[in-house]
Structures are given as C-alpha cells and as structure tokens.
Amino acid sequence: MDALLFQVLAGLATGGIYASLALALVMIYQATHLVNFAQGEMAMFTTYLAWSLISAGMPYWAAFVITIALGFALGALIERIVIRPVENAPVLAVVVVFIALLVILNSIAGWIYTYTIKAFPSPFPKEPLFGIRYMSAHELGAIGITLVVLTTLYLFFRYTPLGLAMRAVAQNPQSSRLVGIRVGWMLALGWGLAAAVGAVAGMMVAPIVYLDPNMMGGILLYAFAAALLGGIDSPMGAVIGGFTVGVLENLLGAFVIGNELKLTVALVLIVGVLLVRPSGFFGSVHVSRV
Amino acid sequence: MSRTNVILLAVLLTAACALPFIVSNYRTFQFTLVLVYAIALLGLNILTGYNGQISLGHGAFYALGAYCAAILMDKMGAPYWVTIPAAGAVCLVAGFLFGLPALRLEGLYLALATFALGVATPQLLKYHHLEKWTGGVQGIVIAKPEAPFGLPVNADQWLYFFTLAVTLGMFLLAWNLLRGRIGRALMAIRDHHLAAESMGVHNALYKSLAFGVSALYTGVAGALGAIAVQFVAPDSFNIFLSIMLLVGIVVGGLASISGALYGALFIQFVPNIADEISKAAPWAIFGIFMIGFVYLMPTGVAGAVRLLLARRRSHEI
Amino acid sequence: MRELRAGYGHTRVLHGIDFAMEPGSITALLGANGAGKTTTLRALCGMVSTEGEVRFSGESIARRRTEDIARLGIAHVPDGRGTFLNLTTEENLRLGAYVRRDRRNVEPDLERVYGYFPRLRERRRQQAGTLSGGEQQMLAVSRALMLAPKLMLLDEPSFGLAPLIVRELFNILRRINQAEGVSMLLVEQNAAMALELADHAYLIETGRMVLAGSAAALKQDDAVRKSYLGY
Numbered sequence: 057m058d059a060l061l062f063q064v065l066a067g068l069a070t071g072g073i074y075a076s077l078a079l080a081l082v083m084i085y086q087a088t089h090l091v092n093f094a095q096g097e098m099a100m101f102t103t104y105l106a107w108s109l110i111s112a113g114m115p116y117w118a119a120f121v122i123t124i125a126l127g128f129a130l131g132a133l134i135e136r137i138v139i140r141p142v143e144n145a146p147v148l149a150v151v152v153v154f155i156a157l158l159v160i161l162n163s164i165a166g167w168i169y170t171y172t173i174k175a176f177p178s179p180f181p182k183e184p185l186f187g188i189r190y191m192s193a194h195e196l197g198a199i200g201i202t203l204v205v206l207t208t209l210y211l212f213f214r215y216t217p218l219g220l221a222m223r224a225v226a227q228n229p230q231s232s233r234l235v236g237i238r239v240g241w242m243l244a245l246g247w248g249l250a251a252a253v254g255a256v257a258g259m260m261v262a263p264i265v266y267l268d269p270n271m272m273g274g275i276l277l278y279a280f281a282a283a284l285l286g287g288i289d290s291p292m293g294a295v296i297g298g299f300t301v302g303v304l305e306n307l308l309g310a311f312v313i314g315n316e317l318k319l320t321v322a323l324v325l326i327v328g329v330l331l332v333r334p335s336g337f338f339g340s341v342h343v344s345r346v
Numbered sequence: 347m348s349r350t351n352v353i354l355l356a357v358l359l360t361a362a363c364a365l366p367f368i369v370s371n372y373r374t375f376q377f378t379l380v381l382v383y384a385i386a387l388l389g390l391n392i393l394t395g396y397n398g399q400i401s402l403g404h405g406a407f408y409a410l411g412a413y414c415a416a417i418l419m420d421k422m423g424a425p426y427w428v429t430i431p432a433a434g435a436v437c438l439v440a441g442f443l444f445g446l447p448a449l450r451l452e453g454l455y456l457a458l459a460t461f462a463l464g465v466a467t468p469q470l471l472k473y474h475h476l477e478k479w480t481g482g483v484q485g486i487v488i489a490k491p492e493a494p495f496g497l498p499v500n501a502d503q504w505l506y507f508f509t510l511a512v513t514l515g516m517f518l519l520a521w522n523l524l525r526g527r528i529g530r531a532l533m534a535i536r537d538h539h540l541a542a543e544s545m546g547v548h549n550a551l552y553k554s555l556a557f558g559v560s561a562l563y564t565g566v567a568g569a570l571g572a573i574a575v576q577f578v579a580p581d582s583f584n585i586f587l588s589i590m591l592l593v594g595i596v597v598g599g600l601a602s603i604s605g606a607l608y609g610a611l612f613i614q615f616v617p618n619i620a621d622e623i624s625k626a627a628p629w630a631i632f633g634i635f636m637i638g639f640v641y642l643m644p645t646g647v648a649g650a651v652r653l654l655l656a657r658r659r660s661h662e663i
Numbered sequence: 664m665r666e667l668r669a670g671y672g673h674t675r676v677l678h679g680i681d682f683a684m685e686p687g688s689i690t691a692l693l694g695a696n697g698a699g700k701t702t703t704l705r706a707l708c709g710m711v712s713t714e715g716e717v718r719f720s721g722e723s724i725a726r727r728r729t730e731d732i733a734r735l736g737i738a739h740v741p742d743g744r745g746t747f748l749n750l751t752t753e754e755n756l757r758l759g760a761y762v763r764r765d766r767r768n769v770e771p772d773l774e775r776v777y778g779y780f781p782r783l784r785e786r787r788r789q790q791a792g793t794l795s796g797g798e799q800q801m802l803a804v805s806r807a808l809m810l811a812p813k814l815m816l817l818d819e820p821s822f823g824l825a826p827l828i829v830r831e832l833f834n835i836l837r838r839i840n841q842a843e844g845v846s847m848l849l850v851e852q853n854a855a856m857a858l859e860l861a862d863h864a865y866l867i868e869t870g871r872m873v874l875a876g877s878a879a880a881l882k883q884d885d886a887v888r889k890s891y892l893g894y
Contacts, residue, residue: 093461138637141641147453147457151402151457152637155636156640159586159630160630160634163633167627227749228748230741234738236731237730273585277461277465280462281462316474319466322466330450331450331451334455
C-alpha cells in the first residue's frame with residue numbers, strides 16, 4: 057500500500073510538469089490551431105539560460121523570474137519572426153518549420169553548452185517538507201509551483217481585459233480586429249506566455265532528469281499525450297490530462313511493464329486517444345461539413 | 347522521355363559506375379550511403395510528398411529494415427542479399443498495419459502520432475525481452491560481404507555496385523508507380539481527398555498502401571544501410587534520423603523522384619562539411635535550410651532544377 | 664469617400680464608388696445580392712484590399728489596419744454577426760469596449776446597452792452561442808455600441824430574423840441614433856425597412872453607384888420601387 061501511495065504521489069509531481077507543458081501546447085493550439093513540436097526544446101533552452109544565470113552567481117529565485125521573462129521574450133520573438141510567415145501555409149510547411157525550430161534550438165544548446173549532462177539545482181531543501189515522508193521536498197515544491205502557475209493563468213484569462221482579448225482572438229480573429237484588438241500582438245503574447253510556462257516546467261523537471269539538450273524529448277511526448285487525453289483545445293483538460301498521465305506513467309512503470317517502455321506508453325496513449333476519442337475527455341467535438 | 351533526358355541519364359549512370367574506381371574506398375562508402383538515403387527519401391516522399399501524409403517517424407521503418415538485415419545475417423546466417431527483400435516485405439506489412447489506424451488521423455495529428463513513434467523507437471529496440479534478437483543496447487555487428495564470382499573489386503566497391511543496382515530497381519519501380527494512375531490517385535487524395543473519393547478513388551486503400559510501400563522503401567534502405575555500416579544499435583535510430591529524412595525530402599523536393607537524390611546528397615555531405623565547425627553545427631544548418639526552403643523554395647532543389655532547365659529550353663527557342 | 668475600388672485577391676468587386684455621409688445621419692446602402700454592399704463596408708474597415716480615398720472626420724483611413732480603424736471610433740456589425748460564441752454575453756460586450764480609454768464610463772455604458780436590450784441582461788452570464796438569432800444580432804449591435812462609436816456600419820442586420828424582431832431592432836436603432844448621435848451606414852436587402860429608417864440612401868449595382876438621394880426621394884423612384892420595393 058505504501059509503495060502504491062509513493063508511486064501515485066511521485067506521479068503527481070511529474071504530472072504537474074506534464075500539465076504545465078501540455079497547457080503551453082494547448083495555449084498555442086487554441087490561438088493558432090497548430091501543435092508546437094518545438095515546445096519542449098524551447099523549455100530546454102530557457103532552462104539552460106537559468107543554469108547560466110545561477111552559475112554566474114545569481115540567487116535561484118532571481119534567476120527563476122528572469123528566466124520566465126526571457127522565455128516570454130523568446131516565445132514572442134519566435135512567433136513574430138519564424139511562425140508569422142507560415143501562419144496560413146499548408147500543414148506540411150508548418151510542421152517542417154516547427155521541426156526546424158526544434159533542431160535549431162537543440163543544436164544551439166549543444167553548441168553553447170555541449171552535450172554533457174549538467175546538474176540543475178532545486179530551490180527546495182533536501183529534507184522532506186512538513187515531515188511528509190512520501191515525497192521529496194522538490195516533488196512537493198514542483199506541485200506547488202505548478203499549481204501557482206495554473207492559478208495565475210486561470211485568473212489572467214478569466215478576469216483581465218487582456219486575457220479576455222486573447223481568448224477572443226483564439227475564437228474569432230476577424231471579429232477581434234473589428235473591436236480593435238491587435239491580433240498579431242495577441243498571438244505573440246500567447247506564444248510568449250506558453251514559452252514562459254514551458255520555462256517553469258523546464259526548471260522544475262531539470263533537477264530530476266538533469267540538464268542536457270535532449271532532456272525534453274520524452275517529456276514533450278508525455279505532454280502531447282496529456283494534451284490529447286484532456287482535449288487539445290481545453291486548458292482544463294490539459295491540466296487534468298497532465299496529472300493523469302503522470303500518475304499512469306508511474307504506476308505502469310512500477311507495477312506493470314517496467315521503466316524500459318515508458319515512451320511506448322506515451323506512444324500508445326497518443327495513438328489510442330487519437331483513434332478512440334480524438335477530442336479527448338474535455339475537448340470540443342468538431343464536426344466537419346462536407 | 348525526351349532525348350536530352352535520356353542522354354543526361356546515360357551520362358549520370360556512366361559517372362555512377364566509374365565513381366568507385368576514381369575515389370577512395372571511404373568516399374565510395376559515403377556514396378553507398380547516398381544511394382541508401384536516396385531510397386529512404388523516395389519512400390518518405392511517396393507518403394509525404396505525393397500522398398500528403400506527414401510522417402515524422404520514418405526512422406522507425408528504417409530501423410526495422412536495418413534490424414531485419416542484421417538479425418537475419420547474424421542470428422540466422424542468411425546471405426546479405428536475401429535480407430533486402432525480407433526487410434522490404436516485413437516493412438511493407440508493418441507500414442500497412444500502421445497505416446490502417448493512421449487513416450483516421452489528419453495532417454497534424456498524423457504528424458504527432460508518427461513523431462511519437464520516432465521518439466519511442468530507440469527504447470523499443472532496447473527492450474530487454476527482445477535482447478536475445480536485438481542485442482539490446484550493444485546492438486549487432488555484421489560482417490561486410492565480399493564480391494562474388496571472383497570479381498576484381500573490393501568489398502566497398504562491391505557493396506556500392508550492389509546498392510546502385512537496388513537503387514536503380516527501386517527508382518524504376520517508383521517511376522512506373524508514380525507517373526501513372528496510382529501516382530495521380532495519390533496526389534488527388536493529397537490535394538482534395540473528398541473530390542478524389544467522389545471520383546472513385548478508394549482513399550482508404552490507397553492511403554494504407556502508400557504507407558506500406560513507403561515503409562517498404564525505407565526498410566530496404568535500412569537493410570542496405572545496416573550492411574554498409576556493418577552495425578546496428580538502438581541509439582542510431584532516434585528521432586533525429588526521422589527528422590533527417592524529413593530534411594532530405596524538403597531540401598530535395600517534395601513529390602519529386604529526382605529530388606530524393608538531391609536530398610540524399612545533401613544529408614550525407616552537408617554534415618561532413620559542417621562537422622568541422624562544431625558537433626552541433628550540422629543540425630543548426632539543417633534547421634536553417636528547412637526554414638529557408640519552406641519560405642523561399644517550397645519545391646526544393648528538384649523544383650529549382652526543373653525551373654532552370656525550362657528557362658534554358660525557352661532561351662534556345 | 665471617393666473613387667473607392669476594392670476586391671478580394673485578383674477579383675475586383677467595387678469599381679469606383681463615391682459617396683459621403685453627414686455626421687449623425689443614417690445612410691442606407693441598397694442593392695441586390697453581389698452588388699458590392701458588404702464589400703463597401705469591408706473596404707471602409709480595411710478588411711479587403713482597397714484603392715482610392717476614404718476620409719473619416721478629415722482623416723484618411725484607406726489602407727489602414729482594421730484594428731486601427733476600429734480605434735478611431737468606427738464600429739462594424741459584420742454579416743454573420745461575428746459573435747464570440749464561446750464567451751458569455753457580457754464578455755462579448757466588454758470586448759466591444761476593449762479599446763476605450765475612458766474605462767470609468769464602461770460600466771454605465773453597459774447598463775445603458777442593457778437598457779436598450781433588456782433581453783441581453785437576462786442572458787448576461789449565458790454563452791453567446793446559445794442565444795437566438797435575434798438576440799445575437801442585438802448582441803452584435805450592442806457590442807458595436809460599447810465602442811462608443813462615432814460611426815456604426817451595419818451589415819444586413821435584418822438577415823435571418825423574423826419581421827417582428829426586425830421592426831423591434833430597427834426601432835431601437837433609430838432610438839440609438841437619436842439619443843447618441845451616432846452616424847449609421849446601413850447595408851440592407853430589405854429596402855423598404857431600410858428606407859423607412861434612413862435619411863439618405865444610395866443604390867449600388869455591380870460595384871457602381873447608380874442612384875443617390877434622400878430616402879424619401881428614393882422611395883418614390885420608379886426603378887427602385889419596381890426592383891427593390893416590389894410595388
């Protein structure tokens with residue numbers, strides 16, 4: 057029983073990270089109907105930036121905040137420079153551009169920081185927090201940070217005029233222009249926010265998986281699975297999907313198939329959801345007219 | 347085929363045959379890999395370029411072909427030439443089977459599913475219950491085949507000619523397949539699947555067949571590639587192999603047979619040159635070229651060549 | 664507006680039309696299907712590629728971006744209503760006021776709009792997609808009103824609505840025009856209703872202006888009567 061509880065809690069910790077990244081994917085999907093294959097590498101890259109800042113002697117939380125800002129700028133820049141020209145291009149062109157972005161970020165990180173793995177610090181103490189023996193302080197802290205991020209985003213989208221405008225653009229760009237919303241800026245803002253959320257996910261997962269240019273490959277796959285499970289156009293679904301997938305991954309890994317095939321679990325989940333219920337559990341069902 | 351094209355082809359073939367006697371063994375080996383990639387790219391192009399089904403996981407079929415060859419040769423003592431059709435057949439079936447569920451996935455979602463396949467491949471190959479066959483993380487080492495019948499060529503040269511012959515056969519087959527009814531049907535499905543269906547094209551059948559044939563090509567390439575490098579291991583078949591194939595068809599030219607060759611030259615030789623700058627440089631260059639081609643020349647090198655030839659022809663008149 | 668030409672891609676729909684509007688007036692733009700009425704409105708808002716000159720309060724607005732034109736106080740009620748279906752009624756209205764600088768007046772304006780359309784107040788928390796066609800049209804007009812516009816462009820507000828609801832809507836439009844001094848450019852197929860509401864009217868045929876005058880004069884015109892009024 058202890059082992060089960062242990063695995064579920066550990067799953068929630070990684071699940072929070074999947075949830076954040078899945079949420080970033082959903083945000084971009086909602087705004088542009090594109091799946092950002094480079095989301096993981098963007099998170100990886102910003103995490104390296106955080107590492108640079110911390111290595112240069114900056115206190116963790118200062119580096120944390122600056123990295124989020126840098127991530128935001130990176131995302132917005134990428135949208136304006138790279139994505140804007142292919143906004144209305146065929147799917148294949150868009151996918152190629154995303155993949156190109158993925159390899160470019162990956163290779164720049166490899167170029168600057170080399171491919172040797174690095175340790176990344178956790179802001180949380182080594183001893184368990186509040187005497188909870190089932191989870192490490194970092195796991196507990198990561199869940200806490202995830203929840204803070206999610207709540208902040210929810211409040212932003214729900215209660216601020218800017219958040220409302222962004223939701224409006226995602227739904228109906230034409231009408232948004234008619235009420236005077238600068239659609240281009242909203243898209244860049246969306247990308248920036250998604251990248252910032254990804255940066256948090258990267259910094260939370262790096263102490264667990266260590267820092268290297270390929271660290272996000274598997275995590276991105278799980279984020280995909282989470283986003284699809286919840287419904288690719290549902291932020292709420294992405295969050296629930298993230299935690300579900302995290303727990304599922306840990307339970308299956310510990311008790312059923314072992315840790316060797318974890319990525320295959322993600323693959324099966326992705327294909328399975330796409331086949332059985334393409335709209336996920338919370339997504340809206342789209343009926344295309346012939 | 348016009349007369350100039352026939353002459354061009356004859357010159358190209360003669361040059362291809364003379365090549366191994368002019369360049370070093372190492373270069374010959376590199377050109378063998380160019381041919382291998384050309385077959386793989388042709389395979390991916392049939393699916394993605396001609397039929398519009400995006401695959402970001404074709405490295406998986408390349409790996410499957412490679413492991414087929416390695417296991418047949420190393421564990422069962424089969425001669426190398428048997429492994430080519432065997433790998434092709436296995437991949438045809440595997441591709442067809444993967445293509446069945448893929449039928450229901452449109453554009454972006456198929457890209458997602460195949461991306462997942464590409465990422466998961468190395469882990470699958472390492473799976474310890476298969477270790478008896480796959481050699482686990484260590485992989486399998488295979489012997490280089492010697493030239494038969496006492497031919498006066500060394501092993502590298504022989505493998506080059508063997509690969510060249512297979513390549514020619516595969517290209518001829520593709521040319522026959524794609525320029526006729528089947529090619530038109532595939533492109534009709536890509537451009538407007540509803541219209542194609544209403545004109546009597548059996549979409550589902552064609553799409554899964556395209557997947558199967560595409561995998562067959564890539565599998566054959568994988569088998570040849572494994573024999574050429576004499577080694578298979580899980581980590582050489584990661585997502586970046588799949589991405590490299592995508593780079594190849596984008597640069598070479600989508601929905602173009604000759605484009606496969608240009609793409610293969612690109613992915614074989616550009617990293618060699620770029621490697622001298624940094625280990626990471628080839629991929630940065632790949633990425634930049636991908637974006638550059640999508641923005642500036644969506645028809646790839648093959649399209650540019652066609653344009654040049656057409657321009658010269660109009661000048662002559 | 665002078666020598667306005669506009670089109671979609673390579674297809675030109677408008678071939679040079681001239682017209683002017685007086686501040687505070689209601690002008691109707693009449694014409695058959697495909698005559699170019701909707702395109703005229705879109706051209707005014709920078710939603711299609713245009714040539715020629717468009718001036719608004721002395722300022723040239725041709726070839727400006729749609730969102731900038733909206734910021735000048737031109738509110739467009741597009742065909743199809745342009746409702747944000749997944750947002751609530753009130754969120755739709757708040758979006759209408761998105762670019763306003765006088766934040767303090769937004770709340771009173773919201774109340775005023777609810778005053779014109781009490782039905783919307785009942786539905787304020789409801790998703791706009793669940794509203795009826797007539798309610799969505801009211802919402803579209805209200806959303807435009809929330810911009811505190813100087814000019815409202817109304818594209819076929821009567822489309823798809825029951826006659827009774829159209830009459831109600833047009834009555835409110837007149838009240839809004841009189842109470843707020845908003846100019847209105849009304850595109851309509853329903854010529855009879857439009858001429859009743861409007862002060863001035865123009866008639867477009869295949870991208871050209873063919874007739875102009877006061878609404879009363881157009882109502883008496885034989886050609887208009889035969890082709891558009893049906894008596």
